[in-house]
Amino acid sequence: MPSRNEPTSRAGQPSSRSEAVLPFYVMEAVRAAQELEAAGHEILHLEVGQPSTMAPKKVRDVAHKALDTNVLGYTMPHGIPELRNGIAQWYDTRYGLQVDPGRVIITPGASGSCAVAFLSLFDVGDRVGVIEPGYPCYRNDLAVLGIDVVSIPVGPDTGYRPTPDTLSNYGNLDGLVLASPSNPTGTVLNLAELTALSDWAAAAGTHLVVDEIYHGITYDKPAPSALGLDNPNITVFNSFSKYWSMTGWRLGWIVVPEGMFDPFERVLANLLISAPTLSQIGGVAALDSIDECEANVARYAENRTILLEGLPTAGITDIAPPDGAFYVWADVGHLLESHGCANAQELCSRWLNEIGVAATPGIDFDIERGHRFVRFSYAGSAADITVAIERLATWCAAPTPS
Numbered sequence: 001m002p003s004r005n006e007p008t009s010r011a012g013q014p015s016s017r018s019e020a021v022l023p024f025y026v027m028e029a030v031r032a033a034q035e036l037e038a039a040g041h042e043i044l045h046l047e048v049g050q051p052s053t054m055a056p057k058k059v060r061d062v063a064h065k066a067l068d069t070n071v072l073g074y075t076m077p078h079g080i081p082e083l084r085n086g087i088a089q090w091y092d093t094r095y096g097l098q099v100d101p102g103r104v105i106i107t108p109g110a111s112g113s114c115a116v117a118f119l120s121l122f123d124v125g126d127r128v129g130v131i132e133p134g135y136p137c138y139r140n141d142l143a144v145l146g147i148d149v150v151s152i153p154v155g156p157d158t159g160y161r162p163t164p165d166t167l168s169n170y171g172n173l174d175g176l177v178l179a180s181p182s183n184p185t186g187t188v189l190n191l192a193e194l195t196a197l198s199d200w201a202a203a204a205g206t207h208l209v210v211d212e213i214y215h216g217i218t219y220d221k222p223a224p225s226a227l228g229l230d231n232p233n234i235t236v237f238n239s240f241s242k243y244w245s246m247t248g249w250r251l252g253w254i255v256v257p258e259g260m261f262d263p264f265e266r267v268l269a270n271l272l273i274s275a276p277t278l279s280q281i282g283g284v285a286a287l288d289s290i291d292e293c294e295a296n297v298a299r300y301a302e303n304r305t306i307l308l309e310g311l312p313t314a315g316i317t318d319i320a321p322p323d324g325a326f327y328v329w330a331d332v333g334h335l336l337e338s339h340g341c342a343n344a345q346e347l348c349s350r351w352l353n354e355i356g357v358a359a360t361p362g363i364d365f366d367i368e369r370g371h372r373f374v375r376f377s378y379a380g381s382a383a384d385i386t387v388a389i390e391r392l393a394t395w396c397a398a399p400t401p402s
């Protein structure tokens with residue numbers, strides 16, 4: 001035991017919270033596939049959770065011009081007025097919703113939105129619910145901020161959607177994070193489902209945070225925005241990463257709850273100063289590039305059909321309703337048994353090494369049950385998905401190696 005006056009050395013020691021935070025395993029699946037590819041192997045990418053297309057042409061054009069003409073200094077922490085107004089206008093055009101541009105704060109992507117929203121809304125020790133399977137960074141970000149993460153499992157009985165009944169089993173929650181469409185399941189909450197969850201949160205005095213990053217990427221019907229609900233306390237965030245095909249531009253936004261602009265902006269200003277200026281200029285042009293974005297969605301729809309028709313030929317039939325985003329969440333428990341794999345990590349590693357098919361093991365998205373699930377992304381090319389299905393069908397039909 002060091003004596004009271006003897007200093008303990010913290011130098012060279014990371015914080016215990018950063019030591020405890022789980023890795024973002026999805027990126028490890030991406031890295032393993034890239035390493036094999038760099039070594040000359042042909043890899044079919046069904047692991048990557050991002051579009052394979054460039055940012056829209058108008059975005060690239062204005063960015064080229066801005067590089068030569070604009071100082072590109074910091075912007076105000078809440079972002080440039082053209083983009084905030086453009087986003088408010090987008091809610092009107094797309095959803096018929098009137099959103100005050102004064103509630104829009106521009107962020108460096110939905111990841112930045114999560115950090116700013118979680119820091120602005122929650123205190124150390126608060127209890128915040130996250131849905132499992134769900135995007136892992138909510139859980140990991142909350143944990144590293146010292147917030148008590150309450151995992152709320154959902155499954156096939158509710159179509160992988162949380163309901164007020166599900167939530168009532170988890171005691172008092174200071175916050176609840178939802179995503180619609182969801183990553184990894186692709187499920188969309190319809191207006192009645194969103195309303196029921198919002199009413200539950202209002203009655204419980206719970207902050208509701210809704211991630212709408214996959215809005216625009218839906219197949220049968222559009223996803224309703226939580227901003228259309230009669231609840232002024234909802235925080236909604238979105239990003240240019242997916243629908244607008246701009247992952248590396250690091251650009252997103254938050255629509256803050258009424259009356260909460262100042263704390264959100266203070267946190268963002270101190271943490272990040274502002275979102276990248278070049279990207280904000282590009283974002284204005286992105287809002288005027290809907291035809292290109294819709295062409296990408298049409299391509300995802302074709303890929304989705306190939307995957308949904310193809311997976312049963314590989315014996316993979318137990319999947320979450322893929323209403324939106326570009327993922328299929330599949331139970332592969334039967335393949336683990338038939339092919340002697342301990343878990344989905346081993347299964348994905350064998351697919352990668354034996355047939356060059358990269359998919360993401362489910363452990364990241366659901367700590368308890370994810371070991372028997374795989375996420376397939378169909379953001380890539382139709383040709384890759386078609387060949388991947390053929391290889392998976394052959395592999396899955398083959399007898400277990402002795």
Ligand SMILES: Cc1ncc(COP(=O)(O)O)c(C=O)c1O
Nearest residue numbers: 049109110111135183213239241
């Ligand atoms: C559900 C979800 N939310 C947030 C993010 C982070 O996105 P961004 O690139 O905007 O930071 C992702 C990225 O894949 C995601 O799938």
